[in-house]
Each structure stands twice: as structure tokens, then as C-alpha cells.
Amino acid sequence: MLIEKLIDLGIVTGSRIGVCAMAGVSLGPFTDYKSSIFMGSAAELWEFGNPQSNNSQRFEAALKRVLDYGTRITFIGSIDDQVVPMESAIYSPANHPYIYRAAFIDGRIHAPDFIAHLVGFALKLRNLGISDHGLIRELSIPLAGSLYSGEGHSRLYYDSAVYDLAILHALETTSTPHPTPCSIQHRAAVAGTQPNPYVLPWIMRGLLEEDFVKTELSHETDELLRQFDAWKPVNKALKGCKIQIRSGSLKAMTIMSPFSSFFSSYLHLHTQCQNHPLDQDTPAQS
Known part of the structure; x- marks a missing residue:
């Protein structure tokens, strides 16, 4: 939203802009953690899970505006984030050529197994403009890390490769020949129900x-x-x-x-x- 204001006020006019969005609550944190103990600005984070909320609609409008300008956005989620679902971290509903998605996998803890490669495969398809058919959404809850002992939510901030990826995306990607609007898929409010196993x-x-x-x-x-x-x-x-x-x-x-x-x-x-x-x-x- 800050970048949107900089563009609208004419402070930024022709500069190339890149955004590194790490473990962001684009669709809110895990709904299971919503509690009356969170008040004020902390409680507002869950409003991003409701597409009809003011915060969610403002975020969508700001995203569309900065993408229209040409901003490159890199969404990065941690594969075992204990606070933010992977679907939220990569803002799964949005589609645009200037959006790049990646998963952070802590090599100290996770071996390169099937689930890690499956998540990477799904994000690769999204980066190619191909639907993942909701795979990341279905895997978001099973991938959740431990709230008590996990550090997936914060570990990615300290890895330089995360920032290198965002810089490469911002500086080395070409522009689309014609303006491309950002499309955001319709979604229902995030519910706390168990996923359908079928x-x-x-x-x-x-x-x-x-x-x-x-x-x-x-x-x-x-x-x-x-x-x-x-x-x-x-x-x-x-x-x-x-x-x-x-x-x-x-x-x-x-x-x-x-x-x-x-x-x-x-x-x-x-x-x-x-x-x-x-x-x-x-x-x-x-």
C-alpha cells in the first residue's frame, strides 16, 4: 500500500521497483490461531482472509495498481511456516506475469523429499502461468509447522538467497509487450473446517x-x-x-x-x- 501511494503521488515515476514479500499474511494467518487474546492491529490480520473486508479489498486494489506500474513482486513462503499458510504467503488467488512465487525450505531440517519437490513443482507451474488446480491451498494446512518449536516463519528472513531471488526477478525480467491487468480469482472467506480428503x-x-x-x-x-x-x-x-x-x-x-x-x-x-x-x-x- 505504501508503494501504491508513492506511485499515485508522483514520487516514483520511472524507476523499476521490486518487492520481496516474505511469509506475508496476504490471506491472513492460520484461522485456528484466531482468538480473543489478539486485539487491535494483531486481530486485523485475520481480516485479510475475508475477501469482503476493507483490508482485503484495499490490498487487492494496491496490488493491481503497483503491478500496472510494472512492479515485480516476489512472494516467498516457508514450507513449514507455523503462523502463515503457504497459500497466504504466495497470495495464491492473484495471477500476473510480474508475480513470481517461491518456497523457502530450510536445508538444516528438511531433506529434498517428495513433498518439497511437489510444492516446488506446483509453484513452477504458477510461474509459467499454469494453474496448480488448488494444490497449494490443499497442502497449506498439512505443511504447517509447530507453533511451539518451529521457526519456519522467521528463518527465511536470514537467508541471503531469498533476497537474491527477489533482486534477480526485479532487475533481470523483461516487460510484457502490452499492459496486462492483474486477475484475482474469486474466493470464499477462509473457514476453519477440515479439508475434504477426496x-x-x-x-x-x-x-x-x-x-x-x-x-x-x-x-x-x-x-x-x-x-x-x-x-x-x-x-x-x-x-x-x-x-x-x-x-x-x-x-x-x-x-x-x-x-x-x-x-x-x-x-x-x-x-x-x-x-x-x-x-x-x-x-x-x-
């Missing part, structure tokens, strides 16, 4: 059925398959994610193809469909 498998199917993924990123999906088989999540929430993906794929893929029954069906569905006899052009039977 949604995640279908999100995975939709994401991996994107044409660009099938034609250009097949080697990355093969690597995801290998990592999924070797993935051994340690907390209850992520164990639930693995069960949802594995068990859900059986139900979903039984409908899609009689030869598909495991998570690998998602990653190789396009190959199987090409070889399926029902997909071949055959003469009609009289």
Missing part, C-alpha cells in the same frame, strides 16, 4: 493432466513418482496426505482407466490413454 487426488490428476506437464515436464513427473514411492512422512498430517493420494487414486483412476490403480497412474495416465483401445479411431459397428 479433493487432493483429483487435484493431482488435474495438475498432471495439463498439456504442458505431459509434453514438457514428463521427466519431472517421473522423478515425483520415484520420490512418492520412497516418501516416508513423519507427522500425522502429511501421512494423511500420502494416504489420500494413494487411496484416492485407486477410486479416481478406476473410473478413468481400468489399468490404473496406484499413484503412478496419475503420472503416466497420458501414456496409458494413448495405448488404450477405446482411444483409437475404429470404424463404427453396424
